[in-house]
Amino acid sequence: MHPPRLSGKNDEGSAALEFIAVGVILLVPLIYLVIAIGAIQEQTFGAEAAARHIARVIARAPDAATAADRSDAVLAGIVDEYGLDEDTVDVSLSCAPSAAECPSAGTTIVVTVTTRVRLPLVPEVLGLDRSTAVPVQAEAVQKVSRLWGTG
Numbered sequence: 001m002h003p004p005r006l007s008g009k010n011d012e013g014s015a016a017l018e019f020i021a022v023g024v025i026l027l028v029p030l031i032y033l034v035i036a037i038g039a040i041q042e043q044t045f046g047a048e049a050a051a052r053h054i055a056r057v058i059a060r061a062p063d064a065a066t067a068a069d070r071s072d073a074v075l076a077g078i079v080d081e082y083g084l085d086e087d088t089v090d091v092s093l094s095c096a097p098s099a100a101e102c103p104s105a106g107t108t109i110v111v112t113v114t115t116r117v118r119l120p121l122v123p124e125v126l127g128l129d130r131s132t133a134v135p136v137q138a139e140a141v142q143k144v145s146r147l148w149g150t151g
Contacts, residue, residue, distance in 0.1 A: 032120075032121070035120050036119050036120060039117055039119070039120055040117050040134055040136070042082060042083065043082065043083075043084060043115060043117040043136050044117075044136050044138070045082060046078055046079075046081070046082025046083070046084045046115075047084070047089075047113045047114070047115050047136050047137065047138040048113075048138040048140075049078050049082065050074070050075055050078040050079075050084075050089070050091070050113045050138070051091075051111045051112065051113040051138040051139055051140035052111075052138075052140040053074045053078065054071045054074050054075060054091065054111045054113070054140070055109055055110075055111040055140040055141065055142035056140075056142055057070040057071055057074055058070075058071055058093070058103055058109055058111070058142070058144070059103070059109060059142040059143065059144045059145070059148075060145075061148075062148070062149070063148075063149050064101075064103070064149065067103065071091075075089070075091060084115055085115065085116070085118065088115045088116040088133075089113065089114075089115045090113070090114045090115070091111065091112070091113050092111075092112045092114075093109060093110070093111055093112075094109070094110045094112075095107040095108065095109050095110070096108045096110065103144050103148065104144070104148065104149065105144060105145065105146050105147065105148040105149055106144060106145075106146045106148075107143075107144050108141060108142070108143050108144070109141070109142050109143075109144055110139060110140070110141050111139065111140050111141075111142070112137065112138070112139045113137070113138050113139075114135065114136065114137045114138075115135075115136050115137075116130075116133035116134065116135050116136070117133060117134045117135075117136055118130075118132075118133045119132050119133065119134065
């Protein structure tokens with residue numbers, strides 16, 4: 001026989017309800033975090049791939065015009081494959097040592113790709129989607145042949 005209860009409330013079955021409520025409250029932010037980190041990782045891989053492949057096609061191109069055409073094609077392919085926002089992707093190129101013309105034969109080129117990852121489910125109201133975007137940057141370095149531009 002159970003001892004008598006002092007309160008008149010019956011608590012039987014409320015533990016399962018509490019477990020479900022707390023589980024849902026904790027599960028929803030966890031699922032959002034996984035989705036957001038996945039989106040950021042995908043964009044990071046895209047930026048890294050773009051920087052690496054652009055540096056390679058520029059270093060292996062025979063001249064500046066071919067390098068520009070090939071790098072534009074590579075960037076378009078990477079933007080399409082990784083789902084990058086074309087409006088936020090920025091590619092910059094620098095050379096070391098500083099030369100009059102970049103790229104030029106014998107220099108080391110540094111390709112930097114930057115973009116912004118918009119978090120999922122953030123509304124466009126008042127520019128919230130832009131202000132909560134996560135910046136992503138990747139760099140790649142490639143040595144240009146001493147024969148670059150001669151053929």
